[in-house]
Amino acid sequence: MIYIITALDAEARALIDHYHLTRDFTLPYTLYKNERMVLLVSGMGKTNALMAVSALLGWRIPNPADCLINIGVCGAPDAYPIGEALLIHQIFEGDRRYYPDILYPHSLRESSIKCVDGVQSVLDEYPVDMESSAMFQASARFFKLHQMAFVKIVSDHFTPETVTKERVIELIRSNLHNVDKVCAAVEKVSLSDPLFDQTEQEEIGRLKSHFTKAQASALDDALSYFRLKYPQKRLPSYPDIPDSKRERSQLLEALIKTLTH
Amino acid sequence: MKPSSKHLLTRLFSHLYIERSILDHPKTHKIRAKFSESQVIVIDHYKEVFNRSSQSFAAQSNSKKLILARKEGKFLHEGSQYSDGFEHEQFFYASSVMGCLYDCDYCYLQGLYPSANTVLFINLEDAFEQLRPYLGKDTLVATSYDTDTLAIESLTHQTREWLEFAAEYEQLHLEIRTKSANINALKSITPNSRVTLAWTLSPQEIIDRYEHTTPSLEKRLNAVIEAIALGWKVRLCIDPVIYTENFDILYPTLIDRIFSLIDPKAIEHLTLGSFRMSQNHLRALKKLRRSDVAFYPYAVSHDMATYPESIETYILEQLGIKADEYLPQERIRTWQRQ
Numbered sequence: 162m163i164y165i166i167t168a169l170d171a172e173a174r175a176l177i178d179h180y181h182l183t184r185d186f187t188l189p190y191t192l193y194k195n196e197r198m199v200l201l202v203s204g205m206g207k208t209n210a211l212m213a214v215s216a217l218l219g220w221r222i223p224n225p226a227d228c229l230i231n232i233g234v235c236g237a238p239d240a241y242p243i244g245e246a247l248l249i250h251q252i253f254e255g256d257r258r259y260y261p262d263i264l265y266p267h268s269l270r271e272s273s274i275k276c277v278d279g280v281q282s283v284l285d286e287y288p289v290d291m292e293s294s295a296m297f298q299a300s301a302r303f304f305k306l307h308q309m310a311f312v313k314i315v316s317d318h319f320t321p322e323t324v325t326k327e328r329v330i331e332l333i334r335s336n337l338h339n340v341d342k343v344c345a346a347v348e349k350v351s352l353s354d355p356l357f358d359q360t361e362q363e364e365i366g367r368l369k370s371h372f373t374k375a376q377a378s379a380l381d382d383a384l385s386y387f388r389l390k391y392p393q394k395r396l397p398s399y400p401d402i403p404d405s406k407r408e409r410s411q412l413l414e415a416l417i418k419t420l421t422h
Numbered sequence: 423m424k425p426s427s428k429h430l431l432t433r434l435f436s437h438l439y440i441e442r443s444i445l446d447h448p449k450t451h452k453i454r455a456k457f458s459e460s461q462v463i464v465i466d467h468y469k470e471v472f473n474r475s476s477q478s479f480a481a482q483s484n485s486k487k488l489i490l491a492r493k494e495g496k497f498l499h500e501g502s503q504y505s506d507g508f509e510h511e512q513f514f515y516a517s518s519v520m521g522c523l524y525d526c527d528y529c530y531l532q533g534l535y536p537s538a539n540t541v542l543f544i545n546l547e548d549a550f551e552q553l554r555p556y557l558g559k560d561t562l563v564a565t566s567y568d569t570d571t572l573a574i575e576s577l578t579h580q581t582r583e584w585l586e587f588a589a590e591y592e593q594l595h596l597e598i599r600t601k602s603a604n605i606n607a608l609k610s611i612t613p614n615s616r617v618t619l620a621w622t623l624s625p626q627e628i629i630d631r632y633e634h635t636t637p638s639l640e641k642r643l644n645a646v647i648e649a650i651a652l653g654w655k656v657r658l659c660i661d662p663v664i665y666t667e668n669f670d671i672l673y674p675t676l677i678d679r680i681f682s683l684i685d686p687k688a689i690e691h692l693t694l695g696s697f698r699m700s701q702n703h704l705r706a707l708k709k710l711r712r713s714d715v716a717f718y719p720y721a722v723s724h725d726m727a728t729y730p731e732s733i734e735t736y737i738l739e740q741l742g743i744k745a746d747e748y749l750p751q752e753r754i755r756t757w758q759r760q
């Protein structure tokens with residue numbers, strides 16, 4: 162699942178159309194979904210972002226293979242052309258710094274961003290936004306650093322009064338191809354095949370329930386050894402479980418030996 | 423099954439994180455010039471990046487980043503129980519790089535560090551300052567202990583600096599342990615009899631399986647041959663031995679292969695050691711779920727995980743017998759539990 166977060170409705174509009182997302186009313190936030198994505202509109206500013214992202218991730222706790230992408234507009238110095246999409250590698254907030262890991266190739270310009278408290282009309286040396294640091298903080302509790310990406314599209318050169326709702330919709334729409342690519346890249350690096358499929362996990366769970374905690378942990382290790390060493394081989398078939406404690410211990414020993422020989 | 427494929431997803435060191443205070447350091451300029459395509463991100467302190475929580479060592483291993491920093495504290499640490507001090511009066515290892523370019527499944531760095539990225543401390547001169555007071559006594563320094571310095575020599579030139587430093591101090595012995603084939607870095611330096619180049623060698627099947635991104639056995643052997651020809655003192659290490667079902671073929675064949683190419687008289691020692699690791703590091707390795715090495719049913723005693731005694735003894739005996747065919751006992755060193 163890809164979690165897409167925007168601060169504004171206008172930032173979400175083109176994404177909702179592009180990914181054919183439908184409205185979901187589970188949370189007291191503006192939420193859209195399809196099978197692959199969930200999109201949340203957090204509202205403007207750090208407090209809104211922190212609360213909304215925490216609520217979303219607490220409601221639907223991410224799986225290890227999920228990722229989160231923050232998409233929005235930002236003000237920037239005039240070295241950054243309006244309409245350019247930036248991929249953020251460093252977020253400043255006062256003395257604090259946050260670093261998403263960019264572990265995939267991409268063609269966007271990378272940049273630092275300063276996360277500020279209000280709309281900024283004073284020139285700054287960095288692009289600025291109002292939510293990224295809070296989104297990072299809320300997300301880092303649920304995602305690894307390479308499973309988060311922050312894509313910011315330059316909307317103005319510190320002239321926020323020129324940024325209309327229609328303009329924002331258009332800026333995001335004209336960068337959908339970039340959003341597609343970042344989503345695909347982050348999704349790919351986030352992918353991690355679980356060692357055991359669902360059926361295997363259930364069988365392993367059943368098997369472990371016959372042993373003590375320490376024995377179950379030794380069995381877990383042996384199964385992981387077997388799967389990592391012989392990825393093509395099927396797990397040995399489920400054994401008959403004897404009633405006596407001593408025989409069960411012998412069975413475990415034999416199982417571990419078979420798996421790790 | 424690997425959680426992710428082992429190919430590099432982006433070019434090496436696609437990102438350089440550089441501490442602000444060393445932006446103008448000449449070494450920083452040189453490294454930046456080598457990686458002119460890389461993103462440069464200015465940081466205040468390397469720990470901001472290296473010590474972040476929520477990093478994935480496994481994912482980062484496919485796309486390593488370089489962090490340039492100035493070391494503030496101690497460069498030198500006392501040698502540990504897991505390694506051999508070769509009876510020198512003092513044994514230190516120097517930590518001028520954190521993290522390694524290579525990616526061995528059995529590497530304890532995965533348990534030691536929160537990140538797969540490399541931190542390069544550019545103020546090596548401070549390590550020399552810290553070492554000088556000890557150099558009235560016979561001292562061994564392992565310069566490539568928590569890393570493989572020769573692997574990134576073309577970037578750091580640290581090995582060269584160490585060798586130049588060692589040339590001035592008669593009591594200083596260096597050990598430079600490596601899996602690299604980067605012999606070119608040594609060609610312009612006069613060999614020093616107090617410096618030992620120690621190559622870790624493994625059967626190619628083990629390299630393919632567990633020593634990702636390292637040079638092949640043939641390349642390492644060629645580097646060894648060249649180093650000997652240049653006049654360097656060389657030690658060979660078959661350590662750690664990874665016990666597999668075809669151990670009986672792989673490792674003895676390796677020893678035969680080595681000595682079919684290299685005159686046994688030309689090497690100082692052959693070191694043999696089976697896999698061992700502190701239990702804490704092993705726990706961290708298990709969490710990564712990257713390799714079967716982490717999950718073998720090791721015996722744990724005094725916080726150290728080793729193969730069960732019978733297997734460990736078997737490994738060392740078999741290799742000892744094979745090594746005996748080529749070397750006298752006193753030149754075979756074996757790491758064994760105390």
Ligand code: SF4
Pocket residue numbers: 522523524525526528529530531567568569570601
């Ligand atoms: S070469 Fe040594 S330091 Fe580098 S990854 Fe392999 S075991 Fe670790």
